[in-house]
Amino acid sequence: LAKTTQPISMDSYEGQEVNITCSHNNIATNDYITWYQQFPSQGPRFIIQGYKTKVTNEVASLFIPADRKSSTLSLPRVSLSDTAVYYCLVGDRGSTLGRLYFGRGTQLTVWP
């Protein structure tokens, strides 16, 4: 499975847009990019998934360049409640071995 690299921590202020970039140089052709969010004492929560270009949902946008060696999770106008750990994962969505490999994630702290 492709290894991912993302910043350990990021800080932002309420109302700002936050972009968290993840590197995955060894991404395979069949791999999808998935982001999860985790609050303290809770299980991770699926945010968004994409294969290429741009994906947007009600929570976030995911930007994937043509070479797919990186991806950027964009959170528009963050609030204090967006303070959490964000994990970038890369894997073959079609595999029956759907175990997810989480790294240490990015701790996002939003300040008032």
Place this chain on the structure above:
Amino acid sequence: DTGVSQDPRHKITKRGQNVTFRCDPISEHNRLYWYRQTLGQGPEFLTYFQNEAQLEKSRLLSDRFSAERPKGSFSTLEIQRTEQGDSAMYLCASEGSSYNEQFFGPGTRLTVL
């Protein structure tokens, strides 16, 4: 609530005791996963079920750990002869038709004294 549930939420035990955790997945999901998470780390995969079949076990799952999913519904994770190093959050997740979109439960926090 139709999400993934886990019981108990917290468990404190003494070293050497056996503990068992239960996970109830989303009812229509046939894939179920167990993960372990320690402070400051992301969840680590332990084992995976497709219906009642246990298809993969991590090297992290020593012979003191056993998991079952009878009838392909709820699952149990048992740890025998607990050690202090077993202290962690144990997370269960279920997955339906969308691969890699796993729904996690709230976890069971185990503390071994």
